[in-house]
Amino acid sequence: MDTIRNRVGEVYEPFKVRFLEREIHALADDEVLVRVRASAICGSDLHIARGLHPSAPLPVTIGHEFSGDVTAVGGGVDNVRVGQRVTVEPCIVCGKCDACRHGDYGYCEHISFTYRNGDGAMADYVVAKAPYVYELPEYLTYETGALIEPLSVATHAVRRAQVALGETVLIIGAGAIGMMVAAMCRRSGAAQVIIADFSDSRLEMALQVGATIAINSGRADLEQEVARLTGGKGVDKSFECVGRESCFLQAIMTLRRNGTATVVGIYEKPQVTFPASRLVTHEIRIQGAQGYCWDFPIAIAAARDLPLEKFVTHTFPLEQLQQALNTALDRGSNSIKVIVKP
Known part of the structure; x- marks a missing residue:
């Protein structure tokens, strides 16, 4: 060469x-x-x-x-x-x-x-x-x-969360990863895909690629809106795609009992404080998702329809x-x- x-x-x-x-x-x-x-x-x-x-x-x-x-x-x-x-x-x-x-x-x-x-x-x-x-x-x-790489990140997060048919999910953050998570949740059978962000333009695009409900967190209380949309139960799965303590708290406090929060965002300030009793009283699970593992082929196949x-x-x-x-x-x-x- x-x-x-x-x-x-x-x-x-x-x-x-x-x-x-x-x-x-x-x-x-x-x-x-x-x-x-x-x-x-x-x-x-x-x-x-x-x-x-x-x-x-x-x-x-x-x-x-x-x-x-x-x-x-x-x-x-x-x-x-x-x-x-x-x-x-x-x-x-x-x-x-x-x-x-x-x-x-x-x-x-x-x-x-x-x-x-x-x-x-x-x-x-x-x-x-x-x-x-x-x-x-x-x-x-x-x-x-x-964009197959970020789509693979979203694919990995959704697979780790084991999103299932008929579930209700919440995605916090309508950046590229958040929107791709919304798209893959819909492909996985989620019946209701709620996405939250401060940007109306990003929320509008999220609705075009898979989200079913968009909430502007700057104008509405996210926890109250999720409670209203779910009859007070909370969502089955949540995805934190921002990397901020406030978003982490929203991801766990909006979960139904026995729900799962998947943290995808990168935290510039890695220390967070949250009510640990929630883990016990609601038996929720908190997990992370980084990168990919056998997710690229799945993302490439999914990209045909996205x-x-x-x-x-x-x-x-x-x-x-x-x-x-x-x-x-x-x-x-x-x-x-x-x-x-x-």
Whole structure:
């Protein structure tokens, strides 16, 4: 393989990005070189941009929701070929711990993600391990293919919550993940999908992709509204997709007895206080959901029937990564998914 120069975007101090220039190393037998065609800014990238991501201290490269073209493969790769359009599951696992050996690689004792390892996808190229590279079907564009990663996060959360036919669920936060959780809850058979946010425009879009009831938390008391909608019982399942203590409290206080809260948001302030007696009096369960484990194929299949293109609100060339990040950080921009294209 000829020497290839690669630009990789890095947040080096809060709210500031720069490009690192590197040479692409010779591929190992199990590696694939992907030329990035579309890379989406994720909520975790915004936590990084503020210098407040609890697991990714600065400086750190950003970008892990992406799609592109396979331009080279290692000698042992047989699942993809040069020229294919692909997306990549950007996790790094050891393959040796008990969880990995049982196939539960999402619980790997050493799990990390490519961007935290210096291989962010706000770049011209990404080197990926072949087992985590998936071909894009014809119904996905590069832009929507870049959204398979966040859709997989939502898929994983909904699968962990075991959302069932006829259930009522509450999603707190109508960002991209929250809206995708709403879409996957509907696909899983939830009869009533309530979503709460402060943005009317986001709530309107959430109704288009799967939510059945939208509540503006800035104008209504969420706990009272949920009680009214459920006859005082509460919801079967709740999803916290913001990462704030107040939202955590809403997620547990709106649950019916024996309900389950799934926490998906990233907490810049990780310490929360809540009434522990609720765990006993209502026998509720609180669990987390991070990343994915065998969820990419499910998300790719589900994407056939989802209007993922609605999530893409802004597009920038890679050279304008700083402007792209500023737009995603600006609540006034009404951005949902900002796509960067080398």
